[in-house]
Amino acid sequence: MALSFFSLVTGLYVLHFSIALILVNKEVPSTRGMLYPRESETREVRSLDGIWNFVRSDQANPTQGVRDEWYAKELSKSRPTIPMPVPASYNDITTDNLRDHVGTVWYDRKFFVPRSWAKDQRIWLRFGSVHYEAYVWINGQKVVKHEMGHLPFEAEVTDLLNYGAENRITVMCDNALIQTTVPQGRITEVPNDGGMTIVQSYTFDFFNYAGIHRSVHLYTTPRTFIEEVEVTTNLSKDATVGEVFYSVSVNGSAANEADNVLHVQANLYDKEGKLVANATSDGKLGGKLQVNPVKPWWPYLMHPEPGYLYQLEIKLLATNDELLDVYRLKVGIRTLSWNSQQFLINGKPVYFRGFGRHEDADIRGKGLDNALMVRDFNLLKWIGANAYRTSHYPYSEESMQFADEHGIMIIDECPSVDTENYSQELLGKHKSSLEQLIHRDRNHPSVVMWSIANEPRTASVSADSYFELVANFTRSLDKTRPITAAIAVPNTQDKAGRSLDIISFNRYNAWYSNAGRLDMVTQNVIDEAIAWNKRYNKPIIMSEYGADTLEGLHMQPAYVWSEEFQTEVFSRHFKAFDELRKKGWFIGEFVWNFADFKTAQTYTRVGGNKKGVFTRARQPKAAAHLLRKRYFALGRDLDQCSFPDDLFTYIADLIS
């Protein structure tokens, strides 16, 4: 977080952790399947979203529901239930202190499974995400347990369902964060007016919203089906010919029959639905499609037709050409490359102009909300941004698909934020979070970089081997994208940067350091970026800068928290960025934050973090108009985009 935080505690901190841990590189389990649920001629999808029944456990007795087997019958038979929307965080729905509940809560609902699903199919239950840990039962039978918020999980339920009859799903969700969860937190028992109480604390700066955050689906697959599709792409030097490499894995008994050679037919269609390439693989279940001429995937404002997507149709066929399964996904054809100075897309250097963001809204918290998502993308495009970082956890799959379509580049961050203490167990979970993230997002053209952490305490001796292991593991899963982390310790103390491809740093000049001093921004930013580059000889991004701003507070001359101050802070940074751009290795600027968002209660936050360029209701503050002018000016200068008609307000017709 703040520079002052580090300068105050660093001495103590280094003393305390001066002995490095011996960390061992252990395997983490790989996720399987989990293709985004899509209907096709061989698959059906049903949503279980809606109003579920909800019970909160007694904080002092979080395991009571498991011991008393609340999942064995309807929840309402064990405890009074309240209605709870899914998807949504549960915290801000009621008028009592559910907001601050620590520990387990329970959800259940009933649903019907049609008789037709009993025939020759397999049925899967899939959660887009539950924060933080989830236990799931169907009709009282345990189905799956999953740890880690913001990531999907699924299980086969074919044998647990009643067909042509009613079924019950029960979910227990635990929001407790401890030293071995990702992210870390602490649970303590402290005295209060009633005796003792459980308190959850964490150092990261956003509210620990919890619950069933994303959609719940039931979907069918044939008995033998396409379980995984992995796609990578390439472009010829002159960007006229594109290549799509696909590889498919199959689940099901037909895959094991010796005399049955499964094969895959891959068809690629353009936006108009015209077939532009096709191939049939023999036995290998993978191959290459060539597109000539190709329309590459370009970021927004880098090309007149950004976010161009093809549709890849994968057909799984048996020896006799019997059609077993069909799955379709969108594919963008592009290349990424990087060196010690630049990051390039389709051979062209990229300058990132974007935001750190949050999935956060009034009432629904971190629950998936399509209206909010579409509004946010409209604002991103209005302001001329070409990128954002999914600070500080994976965002919804729906938003990743939207970013593909709109040409918004994503620095995809795993949920490791503010790591304070390193351990072998934490390393395993951290790696698993990246494995799950990469497995989920590897096919998105919008994902251009992996962020393996935000503001870990990288001055610690243990951070050195810890981040080397995390970065190498990430590289072993995906060599096609560079790795970064947003770092906040002083560059002289950092031990993680050597393991990264691109250095991102967060700093709050004129806010956490030298509060109010607008004359102490520009040179500090220039000096720090140069120091990072000197130390590591890698491209540099400023991944966070900004100032809390109360909408409607105006003060001239600028004063902290006013709209004038935020505008001035931005402008002083712009000067620094323009100086740095001339050096060739400074490749991006990300404002903190896109919109105001909720945090834990502290005396530094007035109703939450107010560093948004937009309010929590997604309306612009004064600085948004300035930022818009800069982002479009950069777009025109670097990528030859045109200005929107309303970028400048008419003032006067000046003749001389």
Ligand code: GCB
């Ligand atoms: C940071 C953190 C971000 C905070 C921000 C702030 O450095 O990365 O999560 O919200 O500072 O506003 O303090």
